[in-house]
Amino acid sequence: MKRKVQCMLLALLAAVAATVATAGVLPAESAVPPDARRGAEQTLLTFPEWYLVHSPAEYARIVQAQPSHVFPFLQQIGQLWSSYATVSREQIREHYPLNPGYHVMIWVIASSTTVEYALRSAYENSIGRASWLLGGRKLTDEDRYAARAAQEYVDFIRQQPWYLFDFTSRLRHLWTDVPLSGPCLLRKWERRYVLTTEYAVKAVYAKLIEKATRAAYTPALMTTDVVVDHLPENWKAPPEVTLIQRLSNGRALLALPRYYDFRIAATALARQDIRLEDIAGNASTILVSVWVRGTGPEPPGNWRLLFEQPLTMPAQTRRLALLVPVRQLSKFLVDAPAKGMTVEHVYDY
Incomplete structure (x- = not known):
């Protein structure tokens, strides 16, 4: 991972030089109004951003019928960063503008996802896996509730920023709509604990990101x-x-x-x-x-x-x-x- 980061930093420095070298080249005429044009580099740089839609979508597909620890959290971290390195190299190869603001945004969301997935991998493959084995290897009401919420999240972020998703509502309904008792009690309460933690942390973090995003970026064209x-x-x-x-x-x-x-x-x-x-x-x-x-x-x-x-x-x-x-x-x-x-x-x- 450290070597990949170093390579990406060197790639970005090279992109600065390439951008300066080609700064005098004007783009071809387009019938699209200037205020509706976007740099061609963004078709590349939006992949890491959209990977954070694809990855939750894959998670949602898996947890419909399997426990959360089946999801390959660490492999997903590797795919996120390796794809970012590849599109960054392509950006340099094509002499596209650097677009440092977009790179900063990718680093923020990719780094936070790396921390989240690393923590979830450690938890799900220890305590989560133990509760699954001791709970009879059966999905609980909490597992099924989490699977529905995961799919709702994916459906939402396909058109809206993730930080606008209502995690607070999911937390509230976890405690009001999902039965407190039932089969596999150990697994139920372990899932209730981890989901409560996840929704609460994300609800707070989402509000912070929303404020920072509104302060740093203009609203995206729809x-x-x-x-x-x-x-x-x-x-x-x-x-x-x-x-x-x-x-x-x-x-x-x-x-x-x-x-x-x-x-x-x-x-x-x-x-x-x-x-x-x-x-x-x-x-x-x-x-x-x-x-x-x-x-x-x-x-x-x-x-x-x-x-x-x-x-x-x-x-x-x-x-x-x-x-x-x-x-x-x-x-x-x-x-x-x-x-x-x-x-x-x-x-x-």
């Missing part, structure tokens, strides 16, 4: 402006997609929803043969993650594999992070299922 190659008169606008302006040569400027729903909207447009040419001012490449089964080589196509990560759930499945040309993204989204790929996310900044 839409992404894109340029499409054409827009038929009889097109059907997907949910939350709006026409901003018709452009020359039949092209059009649209506003798509941001974050999780961007992939859904872009795919719906692609199925109408409406192709994206420019995303928030970026017409070069965009990062897409997909799931593939098995251990063979990735399917061939017009993209470049940046890295891959094994998943615990679904079993025998890998996440591939692919760099796709923006003008090929629409076709990619339509063709992916036939190539054995499940599109997980489009990193739309």
